[in-house]
Amino acid sequence: MLNRFRVLPLLLLESSISEVGYIVSNHLSRMSPSNLVSLEMTNLLQNLISSTALLIQHKYGGSLLIFLTIQPILLMVCKLSVGQEVPISDMDMPFTCNWYTANKSMDNCAFCNADGDFLFVPQKGRLWLTTECGRLQICPGEVAVVPQGFRFTVSLPDGPSRGYVAEIFGAHFHLPDLGPIGANGLAAARDFLAPIAWFEEATRPNYLIIQKYGGELFTAKQDFSPFNVVAWHGNYVPYKYDLNKFCPYNTVLVDHGDPSINTVLTAPTEKPGVALLDFVIFPPRWLVAEHTFRPPYYHRNCMSEFMGLIYGNYEAKADGFLPGGASLHSCMTPHGPDTKTYEATIARQENAGPYKITETMAFMFESYLIPRVCHWALESPFLDRDYYQCWIGLQSHFRKQDCSKDFSAEAVE
Ligand SMILES: [Fe+2]
Known part of the structure; x- marks a missing residue:
């Protein structure tokens, strides 16, 4: 219970791709096969989450199994339950936020998430996602969604790669309601791209399917590629989106809009106004x-x-927040610009004319549920335990004598 709150807010700094290996447990082979296929069970997820180091190179079948490291770098898990510790395999996890790091393309294997949807946010290096509906290439600045149940592989045309992955359970992403904005704005449906059919005919001996089901990993062997769909139709498909096509809305006179005005995709709850993610x-x-x-x-x-x-x-962060890093500000944890940004803004006062923020792309995964931080994140050497110091030195610049307003005369009705 204490672990759930003790480190928040936190900041994780940029990690080094070069020291990150691929992580697949050697526990994959320990369960007896089913009567149909060689179905093996693993506690990989639990093992990896309890790991204290990012670099774990387990072997599978004598060779390093290549796998986009979605599970191994699970950052935080949100649970509906706030009672005792619940095994991570339980299905009451509405979402997870993760980092991935990858240094080798998947070969002769595919992954399938039977639990939920993945939202990929690459930060360094392109990804080729080969899915049963076809292929999608995404680069930093683009995102892709692979819905629950699709088999896919990942190739790395640029070599070592890194990024973020959100996973949601029991809901799917869609465009937010635009409300008073009306018919057009924010992310436009026309800019979401689905793949065209792509298939391969070659036999693939010992092709490995890794399936995540109920928070655990299962494997099965087959002698053909799962990417044998020559045509498809429908609307439950993987898709990508270029964030640079987003049409942002902002205040044009005074004050702020809520950050939710910049929502690209939302996974709603039954409660209006708050999102699962x-x-x-x-x-x-x-x-x-x-x-x-x-x-x-x-x-x-x-x-x-x-x-x-x-x-x-x-x-809002002049120092310390690097590409590839992340911060977490949990529900009702106060936060805002660091001291340097605050003082620079105050110094400009009313002299600041129109100003364009350029060449940046930050994002948020935001949820009404309280996240739990996994052990890996808590014990990571990249955890910035001095994050709070970015607010040290904040001073009030309020001077009552500068105000024309007579506060003493104000009445609340
Ligand atoms: Fe905030």
């Missing part, structure tokens, strides 16, 4: 507000905010 971005845009402290103001949020940086600098 929102995917929100902070793209290049003009800042023009007058009489307003323009960076994100100091606040507490009913949602928990997992924030990552794909490239560039984030406007």
Whole structure:
């Protein structure tokens, strides 16, 4: 129970790809086969989450099994239950937020998530996602969703790669309601791209299927490629989206919009106004507000905010928040710009004209559920235990004598 809250907020700094290997447990072969196929069970997920180091190179069948490391770097797991520790394999995990690091393409194997949808957010290096519906290439600045149940492989055309993955259970992503914005704005449906059919005919002896089911991993062998779909139709498909096509909305006179105005995709709950998971971005845009402290103001949020940086600098953190890193501000944890950003903004006062934030792409996975941080993240050498110091030295610049307003005369009705 204590682990759930003790380190928040936290900041994880950029990690080194070069020291990250592929992680698949040698426990894959320990269960007796089923009567149909060689179905083997593993506690891989639990083993990896309890690992204290990122570099684990287990072997499978005498050779290193290549696998986009989705599970091994599980960062945090959110549970509906707030009681005793619940095994991670339980299916009451509405979402997870993860890092992946990868240094080798998957070969002669495919992965399938029977539990939920994946949202890939590459930060370094392109990914080729080969799915049963076809192939998608995504680069940093683009995202892709692989829905629950699709088999896919990942290739790395640029070599070592890194990024983020969100996983949601029991819901699917879709575009947010636009409300008063009306018919057009934010992410447009026309910009989401689905693959065209792509297939291979060659026999593939010992082709390995790794299936995540109920939070555990199972494997099966077959002698053909799962990518044998020559045509498809329907609307339950993998898709990609270029974040640079997002049409941001912002204040044009005074004050702030809620960050949710930048929602690209949302996985809703039955409760209006709160999401199981929102995917929100902070793209290049003009800042023009007058009489307003323009960076994100100091606040507490009913949602928990997992924030990552794909490239560039984030406007509210002058130092320390690097591409590939992430911060977590849990529900009702106060946060805001660091001291340096705050002082620089105050110094500009009303002299700041219209200003364009350029060459940056930050994002948030935001949920109304309280996240739990896994052991790996808590014990990671990349954990920034001094994150709180970015707010050291904050000083009030409020001077009552500068105010024309007579506070003593204000009445609340
Ligand atoms: Fe926030």
